[in-house]
Amino acid sequence: MSAEERRTCVVAVAMSEFARGGYEGTSTESIAKGVGVSQPYLFRLFPNKRAIFLAAALRCIEMTRDTFVQAADGVPPGEVYEALAVAYMDLIADHELLMMQMQVQVAVFQAKQSGDEEFGKIIRRGWTDLYDTVCLLLGGDHETSTRFMASGMLINTMVALDYAPEDRLWGCMKFLPCGP
């Protein structure tokens, strides 16, 4: 397998592992085991652990964006919000991508605390791009777009906290407007 293919494979496994354990809570050993290579070989493919995390973080944002773009493809304007909402729910159904998103959020803060401004800058670029994509798909309406993002963040929290689907707090979500 070529180094480039291996790298792609590492990123996929890393996303899943980092989502589960966070940056500090995930060992490079566990990633290597998941990929099926020796742990030192990871450091041939990436300069250090942080670079693996960054690659996984970017892939996570990219996947979310792609999902939205595909979900809105060929959908009449009036039904795009609903389509995006459904697509997002599908995307985070297995909690992996969602948790990686949250891990990235805390990692940006931690990176900044330890003097690394670059990481945050790169992630913010990805997020702004994600917002712009959503906004474009929703016809450029910032109010609807922002409300969509806010609802998504609340859903993230409830999923992370593992509220049961039948919990009454989920019932409150129906009050959030699902269309513009």
Next chain:
Amino acid sequence: MSAEERRTCVVAVAMSEFARGGYEGTSTESIAKGVGVSQPYLFRLFPNKRAIFLAAALRCIEMTRDTFVQAADGVPPGEVYEALAVAYMDLIADHELLMMQMQVQVAVFQAKQSGDEEFGKIIRRGWTDLYDTVCLLLGGDHETSTRFMASGMLINTMVALDYAPEDRLWGCMKFLPCGP
């Protein structure tokens, strides 16, 4: 100093340290140093590291709830939403409590993955209580309450990602209704 006073002190320091580094990224040594006691003594005050984190997490939720209750005290019904919003912004101004909140969210998921259901149960109880408190203060209106929480979660994300105050994405936040 009595053990109980020490424990309170440990929780305060732990909140700050865990907010900065997360659960795995914070050593008991650094907490002990912050408190001004030896590291082994922490394990006299708490059974293990996880118990320290749990205590800090609960204190974090409690502080948020208390802030809301105090902010709404004596405020006419029509102005409570605004008062809560301002109080929350003040509360998270230094990012410490906010980051602890997010660390708790990812920690619940991680705890569950490693078979600890109890941690999540306790945290959810705190969160449900927090929501109920907000809902009560907002006159029992679930739509407004849920929208308030959703806005808070989006603000959390933007603060964690360290978006500059003048970033255009903050401008979008003004579209979120700040009153019922």
Next chain:
DNA sequence: CAAGAAAGTTAGTGACCAATCACTACCTGA
């Protein structure tokens, strides 16, 4: 087929970390 590059491994290092143990210093009440 020779030779070099690319893919991949084994062995190892220094640093760190949660938790334990055995100990000291101080206070309090009979």
Next chain:
DNA sequence: TCAGGTAGTGATTGGTCACTAACTTTCTTG
């Protein structure tokens, strides 16, 4: 005054982790 409880420490330990060095294997190509 002395016995027992409480606050607190130094030393240590078994284990983990990111990362490196040096080596082997496999593929490609002139």
